[in-house]
Amino acid sequence: MTLLNAERLYATMERNGLDAIVATSPENVTYSSGYWALSQWIRRGPQTYVIWPARGRGAPRIVASAGLLDLLADQEVNVEDVSKFGAFFVAVDGDAELSAADRRQADLYGLPDDGNANVSLAAALTEMGLGKARIGVDEGGLAPALDAFSPEWSEDATVLPAFQVFRQVRAVKTEEEIARLGKAAAIAEASIEAALRIAAPGVSEAEMGLEFNLETVRQGGLPVLYCIGTGPRSAMPNVQPGERKLKDGDIIRFDVGGRYKHYRADIARIAVLGTPTQKIRTYHNALYKGVERGLELLRPGARAAEIFDAVVETVRQEGIPHYQRSHVGHGIGLDGYDLPSLSPGSADIIEEGMVLCVETPYYELGFGGLQVENMVVVRADGIQSLMGTDGKLRILS
Amino acid sequence: MTLLNAERLYATMERNGLDAIVATSPENVTYSSGYWALSQWIRRGPQTYVIWPARGRGAPRIVASAGLLDLLADQEVNVEDVSKFGAFFVAVDGDAELSAADRRQADLYGLPDDGNANVSLAAALTEMGLGKARIGVDEGGLAPALDAFSPEWSEDATVLPAFQVFRQVRAVKTEEEIARLGKAAAIAEASIEAALRIAAPGVSEAEMGLEFNLETVRQGGLPVLYCIGTGPRSAMPNVQPGERKLKDGDIIRFDVGGRYKHYRADIARIAVLGTPTQKIRTYHNALYKGVERGLELLRPGARAAEIFDAVVETVRQEGIPHYQRSHVGHGIGLDGYDLPSLSPGSADIIEEGMVLCVETPYYELGFGGLQVENMVVVRADGIQSLMGTDGKLRILS
Numbered sequence: 001m002t003l004l005n006a007e008r009l010y011a012t013m014e015r016n017g018l019d020a021i022v023a024t025s026p027e028n029v030t031y032s033s034g035y036w037a038l039s040q041w042i043r044r045g046p047q048t049y050v051i052w053p054a055r056g057r058g059a060p061r062i063v064a065s066a067g068l069l070d071l072l073a074d075q076e077v078n079v080e081d082v083s084k085f086g087a088f089f090v091a092v093d094g095d096a097e098l099s100a101a102d103r104r105q106a107d108l109y110g111l112p113d114d115g116n117a118n119v120s121l122a123a124a125l126t127e128m129g130l131g132k133a134r135i136g137v138d139e140g141g142l143a144p145a146l147d148a149f150s151p152e153w154s155e156d157a158t159v160l161p162a163f164q165v166f167r168q169v170r171a172v173k174t175e176e177e178i179a180r181l182g183k184a185a186a187i188a189e190a191s192i193e194a195a196l197r198i199a200a201p202g203v204s205e206a207e208m209g210l211e212f213n214l215e216t217v218r219q220g221g222l223p224v225l226y227c228i229g230t231g232p233r234s235a236m237p238n239v240q241p242g243e244r245k246l247k248d249g250d251i252i253r254f255d256v257g258g259r260y261k262h263y264r265a266d267i268a269r270i271a272v273l274g275t276p277t278q279k280i281r282t283y284h285n286a287l288y289k290g291v292e293r294g295l296e297l298l299r300p301g302a303r304a305a306e307i308f309d310a311v312v313e314t315v316r317q318e319g320i321p322h323y324q325r326s327h328v329g330h331g332i333g334l335d336g337y338d339l340p341s342l343s344p345g346s347a348d349i350i351e352e353g354m355v356l357c358v359e360t361p362y363y364e365l366g367f368g369g370l371q372v373e374n375m376v377v378v379r380a381d382g383i384q385s386l387m388g389t390d391g392k393l394r395i396l397s
Numbered sequence: 398m399t400l401l402n403a404e405r406l407y408a409t410m411e412r413n414g415l416d417a418i419v420a421t422s423p424e425n426v427t428y429s430s431g432y433w434a435l436s437q438w439i440r441r442g443p444q445t446y447v448i449w450p451a452r453g454r455g456a457p458r459i460v461a462s463a464g465l466l467d468l469l470a471d472q473e474v475n476v477e478d479v480s481k482f483g484a485f486f487v488a489v490d491g492d493a494e495l496s497a498a499d500r501r502q503a504d505l506y507g508l509p510d511d512g513n514a515n516v517s518l519a520a521a522l523t524e525m526g527l528g529k530a531r532i533g534v535d536e537g538g539l540a541p542a543l544d545a546f547s548p549e550w551s552e553d554a555t556v557l558p559a560f561q562v563f564r565q566v567r568a569v570k571t572e573e574e575i576a577r578l579g580k581a582a583a584i585a586e587a588s589i590e591a592a593l594r595i596a597a598p599g600v601s602e603a604e605m606g607l608e609f610n611l612e613t614v615r616q617g618g619l620p621v622l623y624c625i626g627t628g629p630r631s632a633m634p635n636v637q638p639g640e641r642k643l644k645d646g647d648i649i650r651f652d653v654g655g656r657y658k659h660y661r662a663d664i665a666r667i668a669v670l671g672t673p674t675q676k677i678r679t680y681h682n683a684l685y686k687g688v689e690r691g692l693e694l695l696r697p698g699a700r701a702a703e704i705f706d707a708v709v710e711t712v713r714q715e716g717i718p719h720y721q722r723s724h725v726g727h728g729i730g731l732d733g734y735d736l737p738s739l740s741p742g743s744a745d746i747i748e749e750g751m752v753l754c755v756e757t758p759y760y761e762l763g764f765g766g767l768q769v770e771n772m773v774v775v776r777a778d779g780i781q782s783l784m785g786t787d788g789k790l791r792i793l794s
Contacts, residue, residue, distance in 0.1 A: 025441055038635045042621050043733055044422055044537055070633035089721040089760075090632070096763025099629060106762055140441055213614045217607070223619055224439050232496060235487070236467035238435050324486040336440055363486070365503055366493025 001176050002078045003031050003334075009169045010055040019057060019133035021162050022121070023050040025141030027334040028166045030262055033060070033079040037068045040141065047117035047143060050079060051124055058128055063120045066113065073104040084111040085120035117143075122153030136162030171331055171339035172353040177263065178377055181332065181355050184221065184265035185375040185386040188257045191215040192269050195228065199252060199273060199396055202245050205230055209241030212256065221258040225266060225336070229253050234369040237361065248274040251368040252396075255361070257336075264336045266357045267387070268373035271394035283362060284370045284393045286319030290360040291372045291391065294328060294342065298356065298376065298383050304340045304348040311342070315360055329358040332375065354378045355386070398573050399475045400428050400731075406566045407452040416454060416530035418559050419518070420447040422538030424731040425563045427659055430457070430476040434465050437538065444514035444540060447476060448521055455525055460517045463510065470501040481508040482517040514540075519550030533559030568728055568736035569750040574660065575774055578729065578752050581618065581662035582772040582783040585654045588612040589666050592625065596649060596670060596793055599642050602627050606638030609653065618655040622663060622733070626650050631766040634758070645671040648765040649793075652758070654733075661733045663754045664784070665770035668791035680759060681767045681790045683716030687757040688769045688788065691725060691739065695753065695773065695780050701737045701745040708739070712757055726755040729772065751775045752783070 009032070013021055023032045024047070026040045032050045039046035049063040061081040064072060066088035090109050092098075098106065114120030125131055135154075140163040173181065194215035195208040205228050213223040229239030230246050234253035246252070250273045257265030270284055293314040297307045311328040327346075331338030332355055340348030342358065359373035372391040376383040406429070410418055420429045421444070423437045429447045436443035446460040458478040461469060463485035487506050489495075495503065511517030522528055532551075537560040570578065591612035592605040602625050610620040626636030627643050631650035643649070647670045654662030667681055690711040694704045708725040724743075728735030729752055737745030739755065756770035769788040773780040 027441075038622075038637075044424075068635060071635050071637070074630075074633060074637070074639070087723055088634070089723065090634070091719065091759075091761040091764075093761050093763035096629070098763050102629065102632070102762040105633070210614070213619075214611060217610045217614055217620065222610075223614065225435075232493070232499065233471075235499070236471060236502070237485070237487070238465060238468050240435075240468070240471070242471070322488065326484055326486065362488075364488040364490050365499040366490030366495050367488075 001076060003034060003174060003177055004078065005169065005172060005174050008172055009052065012165055012169050013054050013136070016136060016165055017134060018054060018136045018160070018162070018165070020051055020053045020125070020128070020130045021136040021165060022138060023052070023166065024138045025163070027170070028138045028140065031166070031170055031334055033062055034075060034077045035062055035072060035079070036075060036262060037064065038071060039065070039068060045143060047141070049117070049121055051128065051130070053128060053130065061124050061128065063117065063124055065117070066109065069108040070105055072108060073101045082108060082111060083114055083120045083124040084108065085114040085116050087113060118153065125153065125157065130157070132156040134158045134160065136160050136165050138163050138166050167339050170333055172351050173333060173355050173377070177333060178355060180261045180263040181265070181375065182386045184257065184260040184263050185267060186388060187216055187219045187221040187260055188265040188267050189388050190219055191258070192254050192256065195254070196252070196271055196394070196396065199246060199271065201248055201273070204243050204245050205233070205241035206243060208252070216258040221260045224258045224264065225256055227253070227255040229369065232366060232368055235363045235365050235367065236369070237363055246273055249277070251280060251370065253369045253371055255371055255373065262334055264332055264334070265375065266332055266336055266373065267375055268359060268361065268371035269389065269391060269394065270370050270372070271396050273396050276393060276395060279367070280370070281393065282319040286315045286323070287360040287362055287370055287372050288391060289318040290315035290328070291358050291374060294358040295374065295376060295383050298350055298358065298378055300350055300352045300378060300380065302350040304342050304346040304350065305344055308342045308344055308346065311360060320362060323362065325360070328360055329356050331355060332357050350378055352378055352380050398473060400431060400571060400574055401475065402566065402569060402571050405569055406449065409562055409566050410451050410533070413533060413562055414531060415451060415533040415557070415559070415562070417448055417450045417522070417525070417527045418533040418562065419535060420449070420563065421535045422560070424567070425535045425537065428563070428567055428731055430459055431472060431474045432459055432469060432476070433472060433659060434461065435468060436462070436465060442540060444538070446514070446518055448525065448527070450525060450527065458521050458525065460514065460521055462514070463506065466505040467502055469505060470498045479505060479508060480511055480517045480521040481505065482511040482513050484510055515550065522550065522554065527554070529553040531555045531557070533557050533562050535559050535563050564736050567730055569748050570730060570752050570774070574730060575752060577658045577660040578662070578772065579783045581654065581657035581660050582664060583785060584613055584616045584618040584657055585662040585664050586785050587616055588655070589651050589653065592651070593649070593668055593791070593793065596643060596668065598645055598670070601640050601642050602630070602638035603640060613655040618657045621655045621661065622653055624650070624652040626766065629763060629765055632760045632762050632764060633766070634760055643670055646674070648677060648767065650766045650768060652768055652770065659731055661729055661731070662772065663729055663733055663770065664772055665756060665758065665768035666786065666788060666791065667767050667769070668793050670793050673790060673792060676764070677767070678790065679716040683712045683720070684757040684759055684767055684769050685788060686715040687712035687725070688755050688771055691755040692771065692773060692780050695747055695755065695775055697747055697749045697775060697777065699747040701739050701743040701747065702741055705739045705741055705743065708757060717759060720759065722757070725757055726753050728752060729754050747775055749775055749777055
């Protein structure tokens with residue numbers, strides 16, 4: 001049940017000539033070890049690392065704060081070796097029979113205290129025979145004060161930035177990741193349904209937003225993105241649910257997605273309360289056709305930049321001649337914007353196992369916003385949709 | 398309705414000899430401008446800045462990504478000047494009458510595109526007459542690739558780290574901040590009540606966790622911290638609600654708090670299902686007395702380190718002779734750990750307007766975890782509690 005594609009990590013390290021790689025940002029720590037170290041996810045600053053040596057160079061190791069060792073004992077973590085830093089006080093009831101998780105915790109608390117994260121990382125690298133190695137360090141999570149590119153411990157080692165290396169690895173998903181992303185997408189769709197169930201004249205964006213987030217939580221997700229705008233406010237790209245009340249003829253735009261088991265969703269759907277104008281129908285159909293075109297072209301070996309061109313061209317021909325976009329899609333995973341990027345300057349090539357959001361948003365001040373965004377997996381012979389609905393204009397009567 | 402304590406910011410800049418300060422992390426951007434720039438809050442990497450010149454050196458300015466300008470127009474933002482970077486396509490309906498927010502958006506999209514965040518920041522500083530100034534840069538949010546301490550634009554300027562400077566400023570709260578923190582605390586307490594309403598033999602931690610998070614969302618909050626553990630699992634400091642089912646005599650430990658209008662809560666309460674053992678009663682009472690002692694001592698001018706000593710000593714004398722802790726409290730605000738820190742090495746002095754979590758957690762493997770944690774504001778003559786419940790042991794019959 002690992003999230004990590006170890007084969008791809010090893011191959012990417014070889015291609016980059018790395019003896020080891022160090023994960024520091026929450027996404028990369030969880031990805032490479034399964035360890036979800038609470039504090040670094042909900043705050044900026046707390047440090048947790050995973051050191052992963054190149055193929056044949058030994059076992060990986062987690063460098064963790066003493067205050068977070070309990071989560072190592074209570075989660076499915078695929079890295080066994082641990083270095084610890086910091087003091088944290090946990091007593092043990094000598095009369096009690098400890099559970100396996102408690103015994104593991106007691107062992108972990110008993111590890112020597114390396115003092116701080118920086119020293120602990122240096123000591124671990126040395127112990128692992130990597131003190132003079134070529135090491136890729138994910139600069140995304142390393143506290144700025146530690147200076148990612150010339151850390152204290154690097155005197156004899158060569159340190160290279162590796163945030164982008166991890167992004168390359170994470171671009172192709174394992175089946176466990178795909179299952180989580182599929183559930184995250186399903187939760188987002190169910191949450192849109194929950195919001196639309198109360199849609200009626202006089203109902204506010206905030207009221208729909210509340211129904212949306214409650215359904216997300218009810219289904220085991222956490223609210224993250226819930227841009228829900230009505231009428232002219234739907235034109236705001238990042239619209240946060242406000243006090244505006246629904247009126248007949250309004251567009252309702254959802255650009256939404258929470259987190260499920262740490263994995264993100266990002267989808268978009270449009271409904272109209274009552275009868276849509278011809279402009280809404282024509283424009284939405286053009287955007288829908290654009291996404292359809294993108295999904296047709298999305299197969300292993302395709303060039304991301306060419307898909308971008310084809311999608312934009314389709315939207316223009318199908319009804320929005322002035323359509324312009326900076327991108328028409330992106331990967332998704334532990335981060336809301338994984339690789340690849342379906343954009344004009346992109347050198348990305350589509351691979352089997354990538355999970356993408358393909359989207360054609362359109363924003364027009366004074367009119368409104370329209371958007372289709374679908375989550376799909378790239379399989380050997382084309383896409384497998386993670387969506388239960390088709391993304392056509394939804395008319396609420 | 399500003400969050401910012403401008404007077405304290407100016408005074409802190411003067412004391413640090415700064416001509417200007419640049420906010421880069423989400424907390425400091427929102428704090429200093431009111432601007433909540435979605436992407437930087439839900440991902441790592443997206444850049445947003447606020448430049449705040451020293452007193453008398455001119456007006457502050459926001460440096461924002463083109464894709465997030467709509468939120469500037471739709472939020473209560475107390476900084477008017479804006480620099481923009483990046484391309485983002487939004488059309489305008491020439492036939493429609495635009496709302497004030499839409500007109501503001503149209504104006505913002507019309508700003509020149511500075512290319513990227515780094516260039517935009519440099520250009521803004523130069524325009525503001527700060528090109529050769531002494532500038533404090535909050536290193537907390539600056540993308541590591543931009544190298545916080547010798548960024549490209551700093552050739553003629555002196556750049557100093559300012560993450561800690563902002564923490565100093567944010568340590569004393571404005572009344573608007575206190576109001577939000579009070580509501581966040583109230584939501585956390587109400588969410589504990591919601592979870593306890595279903596507590597009964599056979600009910601799982603996960604089921605209580607769901608009720609907890611649903612209530613948080615229902616009351617306008619977002620779930621962040623929801624450590625809820627039962628029986629021996631309550632000893633895990635960061636316990637995530639799992640499948641263990643409640644049994645008679647179990648401890649239920651809550652260490653919890655979501656976000657309300659971006660402000661955090663962090664409180665702890667203990668319940669026991671059925672009759673508590675004498676050990677639970679004695680230990681919990683000792684922890685309760687420890688917090689009580691801390692709250693008595695918490696007044697302007699008090700030394701944080703002395704409060705720590707007194708609290709630990711009280712817990713020891715009242716019933717847990719072996720009690721040990723690394724801290725017994727911390728500030729709270731936009732971040733879950735603001736200044737001050739009630740810890741042995743702390744040089745912090747308590748000031749009027751600080752909001753603190755005072756806490757005495759105790760973890761014992763094989764037995765369980767007990768904890769009292771209250772949120773309070775420091776007023777001129779002592780504390781004002783933000784809690785509606787007293788933190789005594791709650792017995793569920």
